[in-house]
Every structure is written in structure tokens, then in C-alpha cells.
Amino acid sequence: MExxxxxxxxxxxxxxxxxxxxxxxxxxxxxxLCANRQLTDWWLVAxxxxxxxxxxxxxxxxxxxxxxxxxxxPIQGWVYWAxxxxxxxxxxxxxxxxxxxxxxxILRVHVSPPRxxxxxxxxxxxxxxxxxxxxxxxxxxxxxxxxxxxxxWFGPKAAIAISGVAFAGAHVLGGNPGPDNQIAGFLLAWAxxxxxxxxxxxALHFLGNLVAFxxxxxxxxxxx
Numbered sequence: 572m573e574x575x576x577x578x579x580x581x582x583x584x585x586x587x588x589x590x591x592x593x594x595x596x597x598x599x600x601x602x603x604l605c606a607n608r609q610l611t612d613w614w615l616v617a618x619x620x621x622x623x624x625x626x627x628x629x630x631x632x633x634x635x636x637x638x639x640x641x642x643x644x645p646i647q648g649w650v651y652w653a654x655x656x657x658x659x660x661x662x663x664x665x666x667x668x669x670x671x672x673x674x675x676x677i678l679r680v681h682v683s684p685p686r687x688x689x690x691x692x693x694x695x696x697x698x699x700x701x702x703x704x705x706x707x708x709x710x711x712x713x714x715x716x717x718x719x720x721x722x723x724w725f726g727p728k729a730a731i732a733i734s735g736v737a738f739a740g741a742h743v744l745g746g747n748p749g750p751d752n753q754i755a756g757f758l759l760a761w762a763x764x765x766x767x768x769x770x771x772x773x774a775l776h777f778l779g780n781l782v783a784f785x786x787x788x789x790x791x792x793x794x795x
Contacts, residue, residue: 574764575646577722577730579635586629587723593625594716598737601712605744612704619711626715637767639719645766652762652771656778659758663751663779670750688791701784706776713738713756714763714772727764734760755779 580587597618604610630636645652687697713734721730738756742748759772766772 572727572764574722574727575637575767576640576727576764577638577719579630579633579638580720580723586633587720590626590629590716591720591724593622594720597622597712597716602737602741602744605741608746610745612700615704615708615712619708622711622716626719639715640763640767640769642768643770645768645771647766652766652774655762656775659762659775660778662758663754666750666754688787694788694791697787698784701780701787702777705780706773709738709741710759710763710769710773710776713741714760715769718760718763722764730764731757731760734763751779751783 580590601610601615601618604614626639627641630639630641636642688694717734717737718730721733725733735754735757738759739753742752755776759775762775763769763772
């Protein structure tokens with residue numbers, strides 16, 4: 572896959588090492604906080620901010636913001652990504668349907684739907700968390716932090732694998748090991764590298780979480 576992500580870091584040097592060290596430290600700390608159930612909004616924003624500021628400084632120093640996906644318009648244009656979104660949505664639905672068929676129909680596993688809303692006062696904060704905080708901070712942590720240096724050192728395929736595994740691990744450690752979260756990281760990393768724009772995985776993450784938020788409203792209002 573041809574991608575501008577990580578291009579300026581392929582030369583090595585201090586920039587490559589700085590982004591690599593920051594990525595390792597931020598992601599490792601995030602995973603530890605998830606495992607210990609100590610991840611707060613403050614920590615998430617602080618870690619994401621550290622990643623964004625570091626990469627922005629490196630981008631300014633190298634005069635190559637495209638190496639980090641700091642562009643609003645993807646390489647292929649938004650019409651292309653609107654079509655891709657439909658395809659990716661269908662893939663995720665198929666995975667969820669297959670997982671449900673195996674788990675509920677064959678293995679007879681009893682799964683209670685997650686209910687994060689027990690009072691109307693929680694609807695607003697949950698929307699902000701799922702559809703604003705999570706897409707922005709998690710894409711900073713698991714796409715912007717990981718993919719540029721990983722692509723520079725190991726290539727785009729390895730970057731997708733590393734980003735996807737780390738993202739899946741964070742959700743497992745955080746107590747949200749759904750099949751959608753296990754494949755989302757790989758799809759979002761691919762979208763980031765393919766589009767050359769961080770805006771694309773953020774938008775896809777927002778749409779996916781918006782659907783999940785809609786399900787939470789359904790559980791609260793109609794599936795009591």
C-alpha cells in the first residue's frame with residue numbers, strides 16, 4: 572500500500588525516535604490504566620494531547636504534515652470514503668451477525684446487553700464520551716501515535732497489525748471485548764493509511780460509536 576503516513580520518519584534520526592518513544596510510552600500507560608480500571612477522562616485527554624503535540628511539533632520541524640495525516644481532505648476524496656463506509660459497515664454487521672449466531676445459537680452463551688444508561692441525566696454525558704471523546708482521543712492514541720513510526724520502521728501492513736492488536740487489547744483490558752472492537756482497530760488503521768488523513772478514522776469511529784449510542788438509547792427506552 573502506498574501511503575504518505577510516516578514518510579518523513581523513514582529517514583530515521585531524532586524525529587523517528589521521538590515519535591516512537593512517545594507512542595510506546597503513551598500506549599503502554601493507556602493499556603496499564605485500562606487493565607487497572609483507572610482510566611479517567613483526564614488521563615485520556617492528557618495522553619492524547621501529548622501525542623498530538625509531539626507529532627505536530629515533529630511535523631512542523633520536518634515541514635511534512637502529510638506524514639502524520641494532518642489534512643482534512645483524504646487523498647481519494649470524501650465521496651470515495653462515503654462508499655467505503657457503507658462497505659465497512661456491512662463487514663462489521665456480518666461479523667457481529669456471525670458472532671451472535673455462533674455464540675447464541677451454537678454455543679448457547681447467555682449474553683446480557685450492556686446498559687450504560689439507567690437515568691436520562693446520563694444520556695448527554697454518554698453521547699459526549701462515545702461520540703466526541705472516544706473518537707478523538709483513541710484515534711490520537713492508536714492511529715496517530717502508532718501508525719507513522721510503525722509504518723516508517725516496519726511498513727504499512729505491520730503498522731495496521733500493531734495498531735489493530737493494541738486497540739483490541741485496550742478494549743479487552745477495559746472490559747469491552749466485543750467483536751466489533753476486535754476488528755475496528757485494523758479497519759481504522761487501514762483507513763488512516765489509505766486516506767492519508769486522520770479525519771477519516773475519526774469520522775468512521777464517530778459513526779460506529781453513534782450507532783452504538785443509538786443501541787444504548789434503544790435498550791433504555793424500549794428494551795427495559
